[in-house]
Amino acid sequence: MRLSRYFLPVSKETPANAEIVSHKLMLRTGMIKQHSAGIYSWLPLGLKVLQKIEAIVREEQNRSGALEVLMPTMQGADLWRESGRYDAYGAEMLRITDRHERDLLFGPTAEEVVTDIFRNHVRSYKELPLNLYNIQWKFRDEVRPRFGVMRGREFLMKDAYSFDLDEAGARDAYNKMFLAYLKTFQRLGLQAVPMRADTGPIGGDLSHEFLVLAPTGESGVFYDAVYDETDWAGMDISFDNNDAARAKRAETVSRIVKAYAATDEIHDEARFNAEVPAERRRTGRGIEVGHIFFFGTKYSAPMNAKVSGPDGKDILVQMGSYGIGVSRLVGAIIEASHDENGIIWPEAVAPFKVGVVSLRAGDEAVDQVCEQAYQALSQAGLDPLYDDTSDRPGAKFATMDLIGVPTQLIVGPKGLANGVVEVKDRKSGSREEVSLESALARLTDKAKA
Amino acid sequence: MRLSRYFLPVSKETPANAEIVSHKLMLRTGMIKQHSAGIYSWLPLGLKVLQKIEAIVREEQNRSGALEVLMPTMQGADLWRESGRYDAYGAEMLRITDRHERDLLFGPTAEEVVTDIFRNHVRSYKELPLNLYNIQWKFRDEVRPRFGVMRGREFLMKDAYSFDLDEAGARDAYNKMFLAYLKTFQRLGLQAVPMRADTGPIGGDLSHEFLVLAPTGESGVFYDAVYDETDWAGMDISFDNNDAARAKRAETVSRIVKAYAATDEIHDEARFNAEVPAERRRTGRGIEVGHIFFFGTKYSAPMNAKVSGPDGKDILVQMGSYGIGVSRLVGAIIEASHDENGIIWPEAVAPFKVGVVSLRAGDEAVDQVCEQAYQALSQAGLDPLYDDTSDRPGAKFATMDLIGVPTQLIVGPKGLANGVVEVKDRKSGSREEVSLESALARLTDKAKA
Numbered sequence: 014m015r016l017s018r019y020f021l022p023v024s025k026e027t028p029a030n031a032e033i034v035s036h037k038l039m040l041r042t043g044m045i046k047q048h049s050a051g052i053y054s055w056l057p058l059g060l061k062v063l064q065k066i067e068a069i070v071r072e073e074q075n076r077s078g079a080l081e082v083l084m085p086t087m088q089g090a091d092l093w094r095e096s097g098r099y100d101a102y103g104a105e106m107l108r109i110t111d112r113h114e115r116d117l118l119f120g121p122t123a124e125e126v127v128t129d130i131f132r133n134h135v136r137s138y139k140e141l142p143l144n145l146y147n148i149q150w151k152f153r154d155e156v157r158p159r160f161g162v163m164r165g166r167e168f169l170m171k172d173a174y175s176f177d178l179d180e181a182g183a184r185d186a187y188n189k190m191f192l193a194y195l196k197t198f199q200r201l202g203l204q205a206v207p208m209r210a211d212t213g214p215i216g217g218d219l220s221h222e223f224l225v226l227a228p229t230g231e232s233g234v235f236y237d238a239v240y241d242e243t244d245w246a247g248m249d250i251s252f253d254n255n256d257a258a259r260a261k262r263a264e265t266v267s268r269i270v271k272a273y274a275a276t277d278e279i280h281d282e283a284r285f286n287a288e289v290p291a292e293r294r295r296t297g298r299g300i301e302v303g304h305i306f307f308f309g310t311k312y313s314a315p316m317n318a319k320v321s322g323p324d325g326k327d328i329l330v331q332m333g334s335y336g337i338g339v340s341r342l343v344g345a346i347i348e349a350s351h352d353e354n355g356i357i358w359p360e361a362v363a364p365f366k367v368g369v370v371s372l373r374a375g376d377e378a379v380d381q382v383c384e385q386a387y388q389a390l391s392q393a394g395l396d397p398l399y400d401d402t403s404d405r406p407g408a409k410f411a412t413m414d415l416i417g418v419p420t421q422l423i424v425g426p427k428g429l430a431n432g433v434v435e436v437k438d439r440k441s442g443s444r445e446e447v448s449l450e451s452a453l454a455r456l457t458d459k460a461k462a
Numbered sequence: 463m464r465l466s467r468y469f470l471p472v473s474k475e476t477p478a479n480a481e482i483v484s485h486k487l488m489l490r491t492g493m494i495k496q497h498s499a500g501i502y503s504w505l506p507l508g509l510k511v512l513q514k515i516e517a518i519v520r521e522e523q524n525r526s527g528a529l530e531v532l533m534p535t536m537q538g539a540d541l542w543r544e545s546g547r548y549d550a551y552g553a554e555m556l557r558i559t560d561r562h563e564r565d566l567l568f569g570p571t572a573e574e575v576v577t578d579i580f581r582n583h584v585r586s587y588k589e590l591p592l593n594l595y596n597i598q599w600k601f602r603d604e605v606r607p608r609f610g611v612m613r614g615r616e617f618l619m620k621d622a623y624s625f626d627l628d629e630a631g632a633r634d635a636y637n638k639m640f641l642a643y644l645k646t647f648q649r650l651g652l653q654a655v656p657m658r659a660d661t662g663p664i665g666g667d668l669s670h671e672f673l674v675l676a677p678t679g680e681s682g683v684f685y686d687a688v689y690d691e692t693d694w695a696g697m698d699i700s701f702d703n704n705d706a707a708r709a710k711r712a713e714t715v716s717r718i719v720k721a722y723a724a725t726d727e728i729h730d731e732a733r734f735n736a737e738v739p740a741e742r743r744r745t746g747r748g749i750e751v752g753h754i755f756f757f758g759t760k761y762s763a764p765m766n767a768k769v770s771g772p773d774g775k776d777i778l779v780q781m782g783s784y785g786i787g788v789s790r791l792v793g794a795i796i797e798a799s800h801d802e803n804g805i806i807w808p809e810a811v812a813p814f815k816v817g818v819v820s821l822r823a824g825d826e827a828v829d830q831v832c833e834q835a836y837q838a839l840s841q842a843g844l845d846p847l848y849d850d851t852s853d854r855p856g857a858k859f860a861t862m863d864l865i866g867v868p869t870q871l872i873v874g875p876k877g878l879a880n881g882v883v884e885v886k887d888r889k890s891g892s893r894e895e896v897s898l899e900s901a902l903a904r905l906t907d908k909a910k911a
Contacts, residue, residue: 020529020592022583046579048538049564054579055532063532080469083504083512085616086535086599087556087568089497104561107536109568112553112603117498119536119558119568130495130503134471143469150535150599154561167534 051158202359224299485610500607651808673748
């Protein structure tokens with residue numbers, strides 16, 4: 014993308030009303046624009062990051078065997094009356110009346126809708142296990158929306174729902190999501206720690222939340238260093254539905270959760286000190302980015318979601334649900350990864366992997382080298398951002414660092430006179446003079462890796 | 463995808479209440495599930511097609527230089543009061559009150575929101591031209607939703623909004639979208655005819671709608687055969703912003719619209735007969751799949767969206783908007799392309815490009831060949847659907863034809879005894895016996911083409 018044709022309304026000013034760094038940086042980089050309290054547009058830079066996160070979440074859901082559907086944002090109140098949640102949910106549910114005076118609501122979650130799909134279309138235990146997920150906008154009418162996309166009202170969530178014949182099957186569905194989540198977050202450049210959690214308004218008797226460490230997190234966290242040290246993305250997990258794979262998953266999850274990890278709500282200092290050697294104790298604050306639940310027949314019973322079992326008798330299905338806060342992750346990644354100059358994107362979600370900075374647009378040699386680099390990097394799939402504007406070099410450097418372009422190729426007339434360009438690493442700030450050829454070779458090699 | 467692990471709730475029964483073929487087939491193939499009037503879930507097969515259409519629309523919007531954003535579904539009423547449309551819009555707008563008694567609405571379109579983004583972030587004519595688009599769910603509270611996704615209440619729309627310094631610039635933005643639309647629809651396997659149209663509640667003085675021919679279309683259409691004969695997808699259009707490219711676009715659009723094309727609302731029989739030779743007159747019915755508008759300062763004036771011009775004086779920007787009915791296109795494609803056995807997908811949007819049909823699951827030789835074919839076709843990127851279930855062959859053939867898999871590889875014990883498999887073409891119904899090697903070579907060659 015040529016910056017002259019892009020829409021990147023960056024701002025030098027720190028926005029009023031933004032309390033946390035991700036909110037400030039998302040406004041300053043022109044990633045989002047607020048329209049009403051907790052309701053945002055995603056501008057090109059922000060949407061690009063959101064879509065990259067979404068794609069990784071989708072890939073790992075598909076890998077786990079979950080099937081993608083898309084449920085509507087508008088849900089009929091009758092389904093929620095069946096489950097008993099319509100009256101129970103409270104003021105966070107946005108309740109709506111249509112022109113025919115029928116009650117609708119903007120879905121904050123979709124247990125009822127997915128159970129309606131299931132009971133209409135699935136008849137036999139042979140069609141199980143089944144896990145349906147969607148990545149869809151949700152709405153919660155927060156009383157005081159704040160922190161930008163971290164606690165907005167309209168937000169993008171991945172929510173999956175599993176259906177199994179018995180509790181053992183449902184626990185395996187839970188284990189699949191547990192392991193898929195660890196891999197998903199690590200691919201996003203985050204070290205997320207799974208912690209046993211309360212089930213809250215979703216219900217059920219088994220639940221974990223996944224927390225990303227950041228100083229602005231809403232919960233205090235206490236955990237064993239093993240959660241920082243393990244390469245979850247590299248785990249070799251089979252999602253097959255045979256007994257050996259099931260046993261392996263159960264064994265892996267129970268090994269993982271054996272290590273201590275708790276939020277301040279349920280933290281047990283005595284147990285923490287007893288179980289975890291002092292040098293392995295980690296404390297800090299965490300942002301919730303995922304939450305998984307097993308809740309048995311909480312929805313299948315009132316909504317009558319049954320299959321015929323092997324003996325021909327009807328059996329209520331065992332269910333779980335599994336959420337990832339996709340739009341919230343944009344903020345969480347920034348909270349976890351930034352410095353005084355701006356955002357430091359993990360490679361996997363960087364909106365542009367490489368920047369090309371022209372130090373003198375209009376200089377024939379500089380233009381020609383920039384153009385050559387831009388074409389080569391584009392062809393290598395690196396989706397470069399080429400600052401072809403006539404802004405001052407200082408402003409250009411500041412923008413590239415602010416929006417967090419991981420590697421920056423800097424081209425100026427002085428360097429070219431010596432046959433070199435500069436390659437800058439956003440994270441370390443290190444700059445190196447090399448020939449154009451070796452700079453391009455290094456960058457395109459990285460793309461292939 | 464292995465059918466045994468997929469969720470494809472096909473049905474033999476013709477659903478009650480479905481009046482048109484696309485609605486019937488989308489229900490019978492398990493592409494969608496209705497929850498309330500005009501509100502659907504997209505099940506895996508339907509979502510796959512929707513995503514393929516979305517991807518092609520996105521590619522062509524990006525190619526035209528439009529930039530993707532994502533605006534919220536929930537919009538504040540205040541913006542609509544500024545433009546004057548809040549009271550004018552009528553009962554199709556879903557009006558909502560939040561917990562703080564503030565008026566919201568579920569956006570039926572986004573002129574106000576995008577103008578709000580523009581006026582907050584764009585200051586100078588140097589930042590023009592600008593075209594921002596999004597692909598987002600919209601809501602229109604139709605008094606009588608019907609025809610499935612063709613006239614639903616919650617629907618997916620691509621809507622683009624252009625901003626220019628003067629009318630000449632805005633007309634060029636209009637021409638860009640006009641040309642991008644012709645290419646988009648043809649890539650989707652549709653011959654869409656552009657017709658001069660009324661501007662309706664969007665306003666403005668120049669508008670075209672794009673209609674796809676199908677017997678169930680809502681409008682009668684009358685047009686010159688040239689619209690059927692032209693390869694719009696192959697047109698060589700530059701979207702550069704230089705004078706030569708602009709002039710070429712204007713010349714191309716005026717050449718295209720010179721040929722007669724009109725809906726029954728404005729059809730002039732005398733002109734049709736005078737301008738179009740009898741053998742080139744085409745009549746039929748059409749489904750609207752796109753609509754483009756130039757409306758000048760209709761929104762920029764009340765909402766005060768200005769830039770400073772070359773002389774430093776403020777100038778109201780000239781705007782246009784450009785819609786494509788993304789979810790509606792799924793229905794329109796089926797209306798235009800089906801037979802008595804089911805859907806005939808154009809290759810570009812087929813949910814699976816190839817099917818592998820096992821005539822005897824459990825037979826060792828058949829299983830082994832099916833598996834080999836499935837792996838080879840997957841690796842070639844053909845995303846095959848492998849029917850590995852133990853259903854009867856007749857039911858398997860019926861399902862593959864019903865859901866419209868373009869090419870089907872049929873593997874049975876008798877054929878294997880003779881060293882052959884069958885390759886079936888969904889559209890023509892032709893079947894041919896060939897060796898597995900030559901079948902795979904032919905299919906994977908097609909993937910490379």
